Amino acid sequence: MTTGADSTCSGAEATARQHEIAILVPCFNEEFTIGQTVSAFREALPPATVYVYDNNSTDRTIEVARAAGAVVRSEARQGKGNVVRRMFADIDADVFVLVDGDATYEARAAPRMVRRAVDENLDFVNGARVSHSVEAYRPGHRFGNYVLTAIVRSLFGKQFTDMLSGYKVFSRRYVKSFPAMSRGFEIETELTVHALELRMPSAEEFTVYGERPSGSVSKLSTFRDGTRILRLIFDLVRNERPLEFFGLVGVALILVAVALAVPLVETYFETGLVPRLPTAVLSVGLIIVGFLSFLAGLILDVVATMRSEMKRLAYLSYPPVSVGRSSRVAERGRPAPF
Structure with a gap:
């Protein structure tokens, strides 16, 4: 008799035999979490290749990621948007899983998200965060995400509830046709709006969102990055x-x-x-x-x-x-x- 976990793994392995899967992890000073992130996603999707793109880290992020089994590359231009643009340009695969390297996202949800993308022929699957921990999802970040997501929902479409999640699955035709322009954390907004603007087949999966391990520090600034996201939304409305x-x-x-x-x-x-x-x-x-x-x-x-x-x-x-x-x-x- 096979359990639900066994069937999920076997389904993921069958999908990977027919589809090349790339796990993309942008990183900046994540020495304490990158090893755990790489190991968790390699276990969840064994046939996939994990790519870690270091963004000028000053700690041991590169050494830890390489020791955990990731393919490590670098991007000199500072900012998550610059890293995502470089990853989308460099890597070729059938399915792309984008996730932060802070060990807060549920790796076990990756096979489910990938299989849904393939089975339903989706170009974009957004991993909506579910968390009841104040430390994992601070009230300021939660409120800012709610406000910014509500603005995008009212302007571009009501399909997603967690626009700023860093956990997303893309098809190849999404990645290779995405004109990335953002430099920083506002890249998540641009990724979501691109799917809404082209009316791509998309879905949202709820995933567990946990706390950062001890010693790990968030790089997100509530007010600075929130202002950048608002400015991006303003520019997108003006342009689109x-x-x-x-x-x-x-x-x-x-x-x-x-x-x-x-x-x-x-x-x-x-x-x-x-x-x-x-x-x-x-x-x-x-x-x-x-x-x-x-x-x-x-x-x-x-x-x-x-x-x-x-x-x-x-x-x-x-x-x-x-x-x-x-x-x-x-x-x-x-x-x-x-």
């Missing part, structure tokens, strides 16, 4: 929703102009004079700028649509995750288009 963004700016300017002009119009009809000429000039100027803003939104909306179409075509140029290893072998034998 230009008509709504610049249209709202235009409407706001026109409303201010009307509010300033109403007393002037009333005075004009009563006396036939315009005593506050600068206010009148300001009102006219605001109306002109408001209409120009709306016009800019219309033009940029066409550009944004073209960009979205190009990203969609790049995404569709790769086969779905369910096809697996055979598609990659065939693709290698295909002649270059240029």
